[in-house]
Amino acid sequence: MAAEPSLVFTDVNERQGAFTRRVFLMGGVVAFGMFALTGRLVHLQILQGSKFQKLSAANQFNFRLVPPPRGNIFDRNGKLIAGNRPSFRVMIETNEIKNIDDTLDQVSYILPQTLTSRRRILRDINQNQRSVPTIIASDLSWEDFSKVSLYANDIPGVVADRDEMRAYYYGGAFSHVVGYVAKISQKDMDKEKGGPEGEFNLLHHPSFRIGKSGIEKAFDRDLRGTAGGKKVEVDARGRVVAEDGVGSIAPVPGKDIVLTLDADIQQRAIDVFGQESGSAVMMDIETGEVLCMTSSPGFDPNLFVSGISNDAYKLLHDYDHNPLLDKALTATYPPGSTFKTLVGLAALENGFDPKTTHTCNGVFPYGNRVFHCDDRHGTLDLHGAIVTSCDVYFYQCALAVGPDKIAAVARKFGLGQIFDIGIDGQKAGVVPDQAWKKAYFEKRQPNNTRWWPGETPSMGIGQGYTNVNALQNCVAVARLANGRKAVMPRLIKSIGGKPYKDTEFEDLPVDPAHIAFVRAAMADVTSAPGGTAARSGKLDLGPILMAGKTGTAQAHTYAAGGSRATLHLGWEKRDHAWFVAFAPADAPKYAMSVIVQHGGWGSSSAVPKAREIMRMALLKDPEIQKRIVAVNPADLVDKPISDGPDPDSAPESDPGAAPPPPDIIDNGV
Amino acid sequence: MVDSALSRPGQRERYDSKLAQVDWLFVGLLCALTGIGIIMLYSVGGMTWGGPGWAYKQLIFFSVCLVMMCGLSLLDLRVWLMGAYWFYGASLLLLIAVEAVGAVRMGAQRWLSIGGFTFQPSEFMKLAIVLALARFYHECSAKDANLSWKLLIPAAMIGVPATLVMHQPDLGTAVLISLTGASVMILAGLNWKIIAAAAASAPVAVFLAFQYALHDYQKKRILTFLNPEGDPSGDGYHILQSKIAMGSGGLLGKGLGLGSQSQLNFLPEKHTDFIMAAVCEELGFAGGFTIFLLYALIILMALRMASLSHSHFGRLAAAGATATFALYVLINGAMVMGMFPVVGVPMPLVSYGGSAMLMVMTGFGVVLGVKVHRYQELPRQASIFSRFE
DSSP states (O other), rough: OOOOOOOTTOOOOOHHHHHHHHHHHHHHHHHHHHHHHHHHIIIIIIHHHHHHHHHHHHHHEEEHHHHHHOOOOOTTOOOEEEEEEEEEEEEOOOGSSSSSHHHHHHHHHTHHHHHHTTHHHHHHHSOOTTTOEEEOOOOOOOOOOHHHHHHHHTTTEOOOOOOOOEEEETTGGGGGTTTTOOOOOHHHHHHTTTTTTHHHHHHHSSOOOEOSSSSHHTHHHHOOOOOEEEEEEEEEEOOOOEEEEEEEEEOOOOOEEEEOOHHHHHHHHHHHTTOOEEEEEEEEETTTTTEEEEESSSOOOHHTTTTTOOHHHHHHHHHHTTTSSSSTTTBBBOOGGHHHHHHHHHHTTTTTTTTEEESSSSSEEEEEEEEESOOOOEEHHHHHHHHOOOHHHHHHHHHHHHHHHHHHHHHHTTOOOOOOOOOOOOOOOOOHHHHHHOOOOOHHOOOOOOOOGGHHHHHHHEEEEEEEEHHHHHHHHHHHOOSSSOOBEEEOOEETTEEEOOOOEEEOOOOOOOHHHHHHHHHOOOOOOTTTTTTTTOOBBBOOOOEEEEEEEEESOOOOOOOOOOTTSSSOOOOOOEEEEEEEEOOOEEEEEEEEETTTOOOIIIIIHHHHHHHHHHHHHHHHHHHHHHHHHGSSOOOOOOOOOOOOOOOOTTTTTTOOOOOOOOOOO | OOOSTSOOGOOOOOOOHHHHHHHHHHHHEEEEEEHHHHHHHHHHHHHHSSSSSSHHHHHHHHHHHHHHHHHTTOHHHHHHHHHHHHHHHHHHHHHHHHHOOOOEEEEEEEEEEEETEOOOOOOOOOOOHHHHHHHHHTOOOOOHHHSSSSGHHHHHHHHHHHHHHHHHHHHHHHHHHHHHOOOOOOHTTTTTTHHHHHHHHHHHHHHHIIIIIIIIHHHHHHHHHHOGGOOOOTTTHHHHHHHHHHHHHHHTOOOTTOOOOHTTTSSSTTTTTTTHHHHHHHHHHHHHHHHHHHHHHHHHHHHHHHOOOOSSHHHHHHHHHHHHHHHHHHHHHHHHSSSOOOOOOTTTSSOOHHHHHHHHHHHHHHHHHHHHTTTOOOOOOSSSSOOOO
């Protein structure tokens, strides 16, 4: 540009001078300002760039915790007992919501049912941490889920997703042994402290459930698995814009657990119990595998998964049949006459001559007491006394042996013991002897620490202090049936594909001849005329016979000289009915114990149940099947379930079985 | 081409020679700056001309304003001089009208609606105050401009509209009007002692304003500026997200349309007040620095054009209009980078918005007009009308 002609000489002007100086100054100020802004830009973008890039990524990407699928629980044949089923639900993410009431109002337009649970939702929101989403509706129908999915993107903070929920496919059949899962409580949360680092978030995830009892509780960590993370891109309102498959971490599913239980036998057991209270335990006498361990009545564990209502829980808790109690492990009962097998064995082991006879005329006076029998059995030897379950004989047999020796044998057969089967809840029960009585009564009744001779006859018939649970009684009969090894019960086959600890059994230090004697007597209980289970203990499976021993355990003290029949009494005063058995009688494979709480007589109440459950196990066994088919293929057709005890009905006749015995005795004590 | 003070009489009055005197490099820089802005509006609008249509509308606004600016640059300076007080008076009346019957939007009474056209009179005042003060000083001696009782008049001319705007409440515009007026007074030769005294008393004034004059939300903004991490999800959110956006851009940026902060709405007001954050996120330091460089060039060129004028009115009007523009840039730049409270001042020409662009381009029309008519001498006093032939 051409130089401007200067007019300074015509317009020398103070004002222009001041302006020119100051406009220079202003230019300088602006230049300085722009320089400062550029400096700030360098500071933010170049020097602190990496810091802000991290913050920006933290804004843009979120890791949404993906809970791992809980491990499945299978029975021995691979039938699914506890698994996961899909459940559609809606959650709100509290920290992304400005006004919770508005959001819930919007949701209630789509899901009217959330109106009624508004109070529960608000309570949950307050209890949860702000970063934890709260479930506002779960187990939605497909239509509801579709509606919510459609509109959820327009309601910030509302998420509809597919979740997995624990499902128990056999309902009450496994309610005690498998247990159940439920929402984690504050107490559980405290116990989990110190666990793996990332686990904390999983515990707070709304779909997380913790094992509360049984296998679910004992192996919770194995079943739980490890949480994964889904990397998602979100916008400022927290809505998911895109999912980033590459950055996501897949969850590790929990380990599967295979039990030794057989779902068919278990289901059969719970079926035959119906509404009656009690327990059935069955074991393989060679491997110790528990095939069946039920407690009746059961409860539906599915109720606990999404949270049981207080009313429903109260019903379960207050019911006098006590469905929440595990009657296989936790409840202990006097073994009653089932104990006589061990008393007899203890006698034989200590040189008692089985030919010894006693005469029973219904009473046995001892000291200043009179001990009763339920019948006048006449003159019996040891074999006959086991078959007819004569109390008078065993009062005297026990006196001959003494409590300490009986207790020693009982302990060898697993009574009074807690087994390592993986789950807790077992009660040891009591196998009394003089040392036990001294220790037990030392504090309680210091002047009653001596074992009184009058206490021995009661012990001889499995009453008095003696107390066992159904598992122990089953182990005892399994060891009797095995004869060589002290079989231990096993409940878990494998965890995550790895075999669960499998220990060698110790030898059973008992003379095999003595065991053979007891087994022969037990075989006659169900097959010889006069046997206490002769009428109801027939399997109707041709050559396959069941051997066993009935028992009736006193649930209350009889009035002196009063009737010992208790069926007419109120339910809670009736005797407990026991039956322990093994089959086949000639070559034992399965052992079991059945207790019917307040069931009355063992023969009429417990034996038919044991029979049905045992039939199920035998009919499933291919080797047993071969033996039956060789005789009579028609027996393979399953019989209808007999409807509980009915002592007056005619016994079932079967062409393959012996003719029904004369109705001599049907009340084995 | 001989376009100089020695040109033949009448030649300078021809429109073709006037157009030749328009600083086309300057116009080109304005186009480049606005062009970058339009590209950014296209990006934050979802990489489409449709959608919110910010880029498209901005292009239309700018085209209209560009033509208008060139047209205004051909206007005789006497028109501006003559119209200065009228324009100021009209703007002041509109501000009072707003106070009386203005529409309340977003909690503030700033808008006036005439015939379906809604506008903010405070925008007009930004230019009106410059022209009015330029005329006042044009008629004022250097001595009086430096220090005299007469200076109470420009003080009042600034104070009255600033107070009205403050009362709307619109802190940003009030500050802008006051600072613009102050720059014109300083450029006109205000005594340094007064400047020093004002600068010294500024903290006191700020304190008093904070205590008695500011609304709660304005106080909160200032407190948030002082401690932005104090409330990261509330008011500090804007500043924090803006800093994250800029910082994460790095040297070369995330790429157009790829800024997570601006595209996923973490950045508030991403198309208006905070567009610089979007620029720096997507185009990086390279983009941000380019824009600052363009602003610096534009401002310095405009100041040079102001200093070429032979008339005091022309000098002050052009420099004053440039000062407004420079204040916009500095305040907005400092605001988005967390160096100044959030006060709703847009980045001129780059931020989306018609009325702000209209006033900025009118201001540059004055600047270009002052350059085109730099040899025109205006009488200091007396009738302007008599000089019209």
